[in-house]
Amino acid sequence: MRISIFGLGYVGAVTTACFAREGHEVVGVDIDESKLDLIRSGRSPIVEEGLSELIAEGVREDRIRVTRNSLDAVQQTEASLICVGTPSRRNGSLDLSIVTQVAAHLGSALKEKNSGHLVIFRSTVLPGTVNQTLIPMLEEHSGKQEGRDFHVCFNPEFLREGSSIKDFYNPPFTVAGVRQDGVASILRSLYERVQAPFLTTTVEAAEMIKCTCNTFHALKIAFANEIGNLCKALQIDSHEVMGIFCQDTKLNLAPVYLKPGFAFGGSCLPKDLRAIEFQSRNLALDLPVIRSILPSNALQIERAIEMVLDTGKRRVSLMGLSFKPGTDDLRESPLVVLAERLLGKGLKLKIFDDHVSLARLVGSNKRYIEHEIPHLSRLMVESLKELFNHAEVIIVGNKTSGFAAAVRELGTAQHIVIDLARITDNPSLHDNYHGICW
Numbered sequence: 001m002r003i004s005i006f007g008l009g010y011v012g013a014v015t016t017a018c019f020a021r022e023g024h025e026v027v028g029v030d031i032d033e034s035k036l037d038l039i040r041s042g043r044s045p046i047v048e049e050g051l052s053e054l055i056a057e058g059v060r061e062d063r064i065r066v067t068r069n070s071l072d073a074v075q076q077t078e079a080s081l082i083c084v085g086t087p088s089r090r091n092g093s094l095d096l097s098i099v100t101q102v103a104a105h106l107g108s109a110l111k112e113k114n115s116g117h118l119v120i121f122r123s124t125v126l127p128g129t130v131n132q133t134l135i136p137m138l139e140e141h142s143g144k145q146e147g148r149d150f151h152v153c154f155n156p157e158f159l160r161e162g163s164s165i166k167d168f169y170n171p172p173f174t175v176a177g178v179r180q181d182g183v184a185s186i187l188r189s190l191y192e193r194v195q196a197p198f199l200t201t202t203v204e205a206a207e208m209i210k211c212t213c214n215t216f217h218a219l220k221i222a223f224a225n226e227i228g229n230l231c232k233a234l235q236i237d238s239h240e241v242m243g244i245f246c247q248d249t250k251l252n253l254a255p256v257y258l259k260p261g262f263a264f265g266g267s268c269l270p271k272d273l274r275a276i277e278f279q280s281r282n283l284a285l286d287l288p289v290i291r292s293i294l295p296s297n298a299l300q301i302e303r304a305i306e307m308v309l310d311t312g313k314r315r316v317s318l319m320g321l322s323f324k325p326g327t328d329d330l331r332e333s334p335l336v337v338l339a340e341r342l343l344g345k346g347l348k349l350k351i352f353d354d355h356v357s358l359a360r361l362v363g364s365n366k367r368y369i370e371h372e373i374p375h376l377s378r379l380m381v382e383s384l385k386e387l388f389n390h391a392e393v394i395i396v397g398n399k400t401s402g403f404a405a406a407v408r409e410l411g412t413a414q415h416i417v418i419d420l421a422r423i424t425d426n427p428s429l430h431d432n433y434h435g436i437c438w
Helices: 010-021 033-040 051-060 070-075 097-111 129-142 164-169 183-190 203-233 238-245 269-282 293-310 334-344 354-359 366-372 384-390 403-410
Strands: 002-006 025-029 064-067 079-082 118-121 151-154 174-178 198-201 315-319 348-352 393-396 416-419 433-435
Touching (some): 002 070, 010 025, 010 051, 033 064, 051 164, 070 097, 079 097, 118 129, 118 183, 129 151, 151 203, 174 183, 174 203, 203 269, 293 334, 293 393, 315 384, 348 354
Parallel strands (some): 025 064, 118 151, 315 348, 315 393
């Protein structure tokens, strides 16, 4: 494929070299003559191991050429990749001046082109930027319509400085954020020799995926550093601790806990977090990332309360009371906190939880129920049918077996469903279905 790459900084230079190596004809576009001269001479405009050799090979075999002329680049290629920077402003927002300027130039070039063209944005932007800012600019300057005269997609990059060439060929995945079904196949052909899953999603989701990845990477570094600081104060080898920690690929380095939903609870997580915070205070250590976890968790309970109150309804039914399905454990259950807060707001509440009903008669939680939450125990009903008959609002607290089927079979369009556990992957269950964070 013949492609043009706008912006020959770090990402653009690596992308140019690697696509040329794969046999594509690449036209690099930049306004910096020094970068263009370096590439023309077969040298890299940035310091990156192995990049100069790839660029020299591409130039020598006439698969790489460079220009300042956007019109020339667009006329001679089938697709354009936008790889310019989006630096941070003082207020934290992204400076889009360069990427919007490129979009304007690209739009003017598309105006003169008689055939279709694919515009691939790789620059990191916030969700909504491509659809709300960049596509309108392309349409304004081209006088053409996206989806008919040209197509746009978002293809985030996951390149790390120092290992970018290896990352290009061995990414965790390739993400294609597209607006039309057929566009993904064109992008897929660019990456046909890259051995990684090719994932198609919406443009907005692709934009968010890049931001999410970088945020999580930053969080991991900050978390590891705070654990390291605590270990040093306790004279423990932090690298040994984190080395063993990382060997757990079932829970620690795994998708198990990375599913948006309701607050955590139970007998372990809240207790151990408070203990770590207590010890850090005794050591005069400030661990802001770790310290923020419990307040963030509490805010998720507040979010659920606000969702219920916003309905304006008074009769509320809660499906589940234990902190997670398959257990009768009510210790520090966020659903217990939710139930008590709703009662405090004067709502009429009924609760169903099969496991907790059994625990009222026998089991380790019997004493807890009798002494700590007898008022909630009296609100429990014996069947889901009774629960639904009471309800104007149904809160799904966890993924207990049978809850999803009950919502489908017993629920009606008159019931407002607030789902804290994502019992369905079909958010259009009905107009009154609301997920807590989806």
